[in-house]
Amino acid sequence: MTNPKSIASFIFSHPLSKFKGNASMLSLKNLGLRTGPCLLQTFLAPFHSTSSSDCQSQRNHPRIMFEKITNLDDALILFDEMTQRQPQSSVLKFNQLLQAVTRMKHFASSVELFKQMNALRIPFNVYTINIVINCCCKLYRTTEGFALLGYGFKHSIKPNVFTFSTLLNGLILEDKVLIAERFFKKLIKEELCDPDVIMYSTMIKGLCNCGINDKAIGLLKLMDERGCKPNVVTYSTVIDSLCKDEMVDDALKLFKHMVLRKYIRPNVVTYNSLIRGLCSLCRWDEASKMLKDMEDERISPDVWTFSILVDALCKEGHVEDAEGVIKLMFQRGKDPNVVTYNSLIDGYCLQGEMRKASEVFDSMELRGLVPDIVTYNSLLNGYCKKLEIEEALHLFHEIIKKGLKPNVITYNTMLHGLFLIGRCKDAYKLFSEMRSQNVIPDRFTYEIVLEGLCNNNQVDEALSLFHLMGDNKLNSYINAYNILIDGASKSRKLDIARNIFKNVFDKGLEPTVQTYTVMIGAFCLEGLMGEAKKLFNEMEKRGCSPNSVTYCVILQGFIKKEEQGVIEILLKEMEDKGFSIDASTLSMLLDQIKARSLDGSLVKLIGKVVPKEVDGLV
């Protein structure tokens, strides 16, 4: 772990800050590529014109024409035009059009166009179904993708490795990794296709997604042995996954293996993953080194790289440095995008600097960037944290007015805010509204609502909601149990707390330190120090060591009982374990000593567990 002060120097002393953008100035905007009706005329001209030179140019540059389509309306008009042409446009042309629509991410429209093609009996080939299957997959409708595969069979279209890897990717996008694995194995075993590097990489990505990195690495080795060389994408997939799981050192090891043993050149994506991994662990010096390395390799950082830096700096509270990175981006001709600004806005919101956050918001709109739901979620979060709920509600309505769809995070943030200021009724109304808007509550929603109800003296409501949640995946997260045990305890319903605690074990869930700590706290509150101490000793045996909080909680129980001896032992244990005492426990102790109900000899022990003042840093 390095000194966070090195961040500023890490950014500004870096050689890249001295570079001037040149190649990057060749942005689309500078090339004069814009969307809109002016372009449409260019596309349609050949169809309306009888001039042979126009037809000639169309024949010579068939690809460029489709690549220039930048909005859906143009594409749809062109499609109509093509269906009416005599003689009919070739499959190739239709494929190019479908792909153009797909490139614009209008997946549903692509599927619709394909349906229209079929209604008009326009012929299609394997390219066509591959494009459309891909669209289904991107829409999380992989089942339809498989149906299309069958439809293709009926039309004697033989699927190929593209078809199968697209479907495999669809299953993985839908988190159906087990099914994906079965599908993958079946393809190989029955020799339905010869897996290539993309298919292996897709499967590896699936394994990474559900956190089985070692299995992913195993497959990486296996494909190599089977004569299919992993490439930079394959390695980057695994490297990124390791970084996300905070196993940056393993990621670095794999990175070195890729470069030094396999002679595969990393690209900007590989570096971005590593830089993000290092930044998220505050290993700034190494991140800086990585940035320098990529520059040495003549790989220039892109908007993504800079956004990662902005995000990491903001999350660590160094928003000013993040602003510096954005200035640097402009210098290098890499215009920040919505994601970049979102991180900055989030940074200000986390610091409660809402005025600054709004300024950034305005400046991004001035630059023609359209704020998305993530932008609004940060702002909502900022206002809610400051308890400026009216402001948050106002913003919430603005989101809807702008035609943006609030997502589960939006609702969670808003719910949290409403509960914070005790507006339970409004919160509950919003909670039901979210269902009617087809936004599925997640585990966080339930945790927020359960905690909100508990904090507002409505434990019974919390409990009935908990029972309503039933036996689905949602109540297999331990947090909800911790919240309810704590809530029940604070409402002096020890039996209920006990029951829920028991429930954790009955359900086979893994209790955390917090689970034990809240239960111990519940016993302490009732003065049942025998039971508290029993559980305290037991947790260690069950493989869950108490932390500072656990010690403070049980200490408070014994302080109230004025048990000098136990307090001494606990304080000594805390010192041995390097734990520190929190403010409220400390003041409780000192009060009792002042009142002479505890002995002053404790002061020496207390001195050892008072957190040391750390000055200078942060």
Added chain:
DNA sequence: CTAGGGTTAG
């Protein structure tokens, strides 16, 4: 000529 894989939100 036309198709598939890897990096950023609470």
